[in-house]
Amino acid sequence: MTATDLRTRIGSVAGQAFEVAVVGGGINGTAVARQLAHEGRSVLLVEKEDFGAGSSSRSSRIMHCGLNYLAEVLHAKGPGAKLRNLRLARRMMIERARLWRDLPGRLIARPFVIPIRAEDAVRPWAYDLAFRALRALGGYGVPIDYRRFAGQSLQDHPLRPFFSDDLVGLVSFSELVFEWPEAVCHDYARDAAALGAKVLNYVALADVTRETGGWRLSLVDMLTPGVTSSVSARHVVNMTGIASDRINARAASAGLTGFPSRTVTPNKGCHAAMRLPEPFRGMGILRRNELGHLFLAVPWRDYHIVGPTETAVVGDPPPPRAEESDVAALVAAAAENIPGAHIDHDDVLYHWGGYRPAGYSADNLRGQWLRTIYAPDDTVQDGGAWLSMAWGRLADHRITAEEVAKLIAARSGRNAYPRSTERLPPLAPRRADERDFIAGPLGPATLADVMFGRLGLGWSADLGRSEMRRVADVMAEANGTSADKLVLDYEALLRKEFGATS
Numbered sequence: 109m110t111a112t113d114l115r116t117r118i119g120s121v122a123g124q125a126f127e128v129a130v131v132g133g134g135i136n137g138t139a140v141a142r143q144l145a146h147e148g149r150s151v152l153l154v155e156k157e158d159f160g161a162g163s164s165s166r167s168s169r170i171m172h173c174g175l176n177y178l179a180e181v182l183h184a185k186g187p188g189a190k191l192r193n194l195r196l197a198r199r200m201m202i203e204r205a206r207l208w209r210d211l212p213g214r215l216i217a218r219p220f221v222i223p224i225r226a227e228d229a230v231r232p233w234a235y236d237l238a239f240r241a242l243r244a245l246g247g248y249g250v251p252i253d254y255r256r257f258a259g260q261s262l263q264d265h266p267l268r269p270f271f272s273d274d275l276v277g278l279v280s281f282s283e284l285v286f287e288w289p290e291a292v293c294h295d296y297a298r299d300a301a302a303l304g305a306k307v308l309n310y311v312a313l314a315d316v317t318r319e320t321g322g323w324r325l326s327l328v329d330m331l332t333p334g335v336t337s338s339v340s341a342r343h344v345v346n347m348t349g350i351a352s353d354r355i356n357a358r359a360a361s362a363g364l365t366g367f368p369s370r371t372v373t374p375n376k377g378c379h380a381a382m383r384l385p386e387p388f389r390g391m392g393i394l395r396r397n398e399l400g401h402l403f404l405a406v407p408w409r410d411y412h413i414v415g416p417t418e419t420a421v422v423g424d425p426p427p428p429r430a431e432e433s434d435v436a437a438l439v440a441a442a443a444e445n446i447p448g449a450h451i452d453h454d455d456v457l458y459h460w461g462g463y464r465p466a467g468y469s470a471d472n473l474r475g476q477w478l479r480t481i482y483a484p485d486d487t488v489q490d491g492g493a494w495l496s497m498a499w500g501r502l503a504d505h506r507i508t509a510e511e512v513a514k515l516i517a518a519r520s521g522r523n524a525y526p527r528s529t530e531r532l533p534p535l536a537p538r539r540a541d542e543r544d545f546i547a548g549p550l551g552p553a554t555l556a557d558v559m560f561g562r563l564g565l566g567w568s569a570d571l572g573r574s575e576m577r578r579v580a581d582v583m584a585e586a587n588g589t590s591a592d593k594l595v596l597d598y599e600a601l602l603r604k605e606f607g608a609t610s
């Protein structure tokens with residue numbers, strides 16, 4: 109498909125009626141569209157940039173194993189709260205096994221260590237109990253490889269010299285890491301299209317109005333100013349992450365009632381790509397300090413992704429970017445957690461920022477870590493449901509897709525029950541045909557979209573510079589554009605968004 113084709117696709121849906129329109133093509137929107145298309149519904153998915161370009165491309169990429177929830181069991185007040193956290197830990201273990209099976213090649217099992225210091229509230233032996241509990245809650249065949257090092261085995265551990273003098277224990281286990289999440293968003297979007305959904309990237313929802321039994325959606329082409337289209341949909345699923353409240357407000361002015369005006373709070377999080385000493389190659393580090401701050405060094409190719417920061421945002425969030433103060437905080441965190449590595453600013457290869465779509469809380473500027481799907485009663489919605497979500501993580505996206513599908517089914521009436529109730533099959537292994545992702549039917553618009561989202565080459569220590577010319581040539585040939593211009597734009601983006609210096 110050429111650039112011209114890409115720019116005229118919006119016209120292909122003009123005037124069409126869909127059962128469900130999914131707005132936002134991050135991990136949650138693409139997973140929802142795929143689930144609904146699998147169930148036999150007529151689905152439209154629109155994404156204003158490329159698939160996965162929002163929060164989904166900015167995360168630490170961890171498929172958490174449930175350890176956090178177990179730690180909460182210790183702190184939670186009352187048996188009800190303890191039980192709830194135990195249930196959540198079990199759910200994450202089950203989900204971990206399901207994604208391991210259903211996303212072949214998109215998750216990698218990595219060894220992680222947790223350094224335990226004298227000051228830490230959780231004592232080394234407590235990890236024995238926690239991991240025993242996790243296994244009992246359900247390992248489901250995915251190894252967790254737990255080991256604790258103490259006494260001589262701690263002193264002999266090759267990583268011991270890099271941690272602080274007050275180290276009292278070290279545990280290691282296997283954590284799953286998404287092999288760049290945008291790849292999953294692209295694969296879901298393609299699979300949704302193969303299952304019959306109409307899938308449009310670079311197309312934004314601009315406005316909505318009510319019509320009998322549903323919604324009319326005004327769409328704009330983000331690549332061609334002035335090109336618009338309109339479609340109707342019985343139900344709308346708003347999966348636009350930090351933009352959710354803005355989109356919900358459009359629906360409210362069209363008569364939607366029963367929705368809170370605030371559901372999401374952007375919470376800024378930054379990462380820095382760093383080189384750690386050779387013994388850390390392929391090995392992650394995870395530590396939560398006594399204030400509850402999370403430090404992660406996620407092994408990625410030949411370097412580590414260090415983060416995340418966590419900063420409350422007041423007012424409209426500016427374009428995501430790690431500022432100097434964010435990078436300084438990341439370097440300080442690495443120096444504090446791995447003092448023997450002598451990390452300083454020169455070890456930073458590049459950096460980036462993003463926003464978590466945390467749940468809104470009137471009492472907490474940082475927002476709340478609580479996944480919530482808003483689905484007001486449709487008696488006030490004239491039959492056409494409007495759904496929206498806060499704080500849907502990568503880790504929970506399949507759970508979200510299934511919950512949304514159930515809510516849609518419940519609001520669709522007897523005649524519109526899922527045509528297929530079969531379990532969604534695993535994604536096929538990713539095809540090696542690079543050209544398909546560069547010149548295939550879903551774009552791309554920029555070299556950055558190919559290098560980061562589609563091929564993952566941008567997420568390399570050199571930000572993909574060694575490959576950019578080759579990829580630009582293929583893209584230029586397919587789209588009839590200038591490879592030089594593609595490269596120049598790519599370099600400009602690396603400077604602006606990733607702190608690249610040359």
Ligand SMILES: Cc1cc2nc3c(=O)[nH]c(=O)nc-3n(C[C@H](O)[C@H](O)[C@H](O)COP(=O)(O)OP(=O)(O)OC[C@H]3O[C@@H](n4cnc5c(N)ncnc54)[C@H](O)[C@@H]3O)c2cc1C
Nearest residue numbers: 132134135136156162163164167168170313349377502503
């Ligand atoms: C620093 C950081 C670390 C994180 N670490 C982890 C982790 O380790 N593990 C984990 O599970 N989660 C993690 N998360 C959370 C996770 O990344 C997000 O919760 C998740 O990616 C949200 O996905 P989403 O699909 O809901 O939103 P998004 O990925 O933001 O997708 C929303 C999409 O909607 C599109 N959109 C907006 N407006 C419109 C419109 N008008 N029309 C059409 N499209 C529109 C946007 O372009 C965007 O692509 C982290 C997040 C951050 C920022």
